[in-house]
Amino acid sequence: MFMGGLMGTASLLSGRAFANEMMKEISQLKPGEFTWHPERAPSGPVSVVVSLPEQRVHVYRNGIRIAVSTCSTGKPGHATPTGVFVVLQKDKNHHSSIYDDAPMPNMNRLTWSGVALHAGNLPGYPASHGCVRLPMKFSELLFGATHVGTPVIIAGAHTDPWELTHPGMVLSGYAEQEFEQVVAGLDGKKPPSDWASASNTPVTSVIVSSADKTIELIENDRVVARSKLTLKGGDKLGSHVFVLNGANSDARGMHWSAITHSTDASPLTRDDVVMQRIGAEPSFVDQMQSRMHPGMTMVLTDAPLSPDSRSGKDFVIVTTG
Incomplete structure (x- = not known):
């Protein structure tokens, strides 16, 4: 089932048996080995999770x-x-400007200060200067699947993605005509494959900070709108990343994939109602809805949106380091 030699019968399994087989294979991967099965979901928005404890x-x-x-x-x-983080820049033949022109093939940049996903040596333990080293072939495949704006979560613990269909429009009360307007706006929109095409289809991201009671709307690398956050049911949100898959006509709402994460290894559970707890000013909601596209990312955090937690002209929410 993974490139590097292990073959199995997972394709014949289903349900819990399939999940158990997958977990078994993951734990048995040796340095340099990986799985790659894009046929399980041939199209749609991609998200990446780096598990530090699991490597x-x-x-x-x-x-x-x-x-x-x-x-x-x-x-x-x-x-x-x-x-x-999000992918800020892609360079298939990148070399480090910090460490003696070291090669960094298939580089997906995460911070302007030098953290990236790229091919490199894998000794079986943490050994880099801060980057995430990958097997060469896997880095090539990943490079072909990401785009500028693809969310990358680096965490001590995380949940597998869970599905959420928000009943109505995000950040506002439900209105029938709003659903039709947003669905019409989603048609034909796709995340850009690279930075150059972003002028035609910009990458849109929303950051919700309970610490600052603020919501920001970011287009590519520029804040285009800001709103005061209204928060129901407590003053904390937790750490969640939502990726918009598209509209769900049956539920008359937006369909999202969500990942909950934390800096440590503590157990995590999904929060099905967290998105219904947040609200923003009407003018902000209007601007957000006009820019929504499949692959749009919404980040919920209890961290402040300050220079100490952000990296240059991007919306990185750094919780450690």
Whole structure:
């Protein structure tokens, strides 16, 4: 089932047996080995989760895991930061400007200060200067699946993606005509395959901070709108990343894949109502709805939206490092 030699009968399994087989295979991966099964979800938005304790990279499309790889993250003194990132830049033949022009093939940049996903040596333990090293072939496949704006979550613990259909419009009360307007706006929109095409179809992201009681709307790398956050049912949100899959006509709402994460290894559970707890000013909601597209990312965090938790002209929410 994974490239590197292990063959099995998972294709004949289903339900819980399939899930157990997948977990068994993941735990048995040796340095440099990986799985890659894009046929499980041939199209749709991609999200990436880097598990520091497992030294694994999980790739999901439309909330379905299509790949898992071994990796090597930052060694002591050069720890890989945890938090929510997006792919800021892609370079198939990148070389480091910090470490003696070291090659970084198939580089997906996560911070302007140098953290990235790229091919490199995998000794079986954290050994990098902060980047996430990947097997060469896996890095090639991942490079072909990501786009500028693809969310990458680096965490100590995380849930598998869970599905959520918000009943009505996000950040506002339900209105029948709003659903039709947003669905019409989604038609024909796809995330850009690279930065150059973003002028035609910009990457849209929304960040909700309970610490600042603020919501920001980001288009590519620019904040285009900001609103005061209204929050029901407590003053904390937890750490969640929602990726918009599209409209659900039966439920008359937007269909999302969500991942909950944390910096430590504590057990996590899904929160089915967290998105219904947040609200924003009408003008902000109007601007957000006009920019929604499949692959749009919404980040919920209890961290402040301050320079200390952000990296340059992007919306990275760094929780450690």
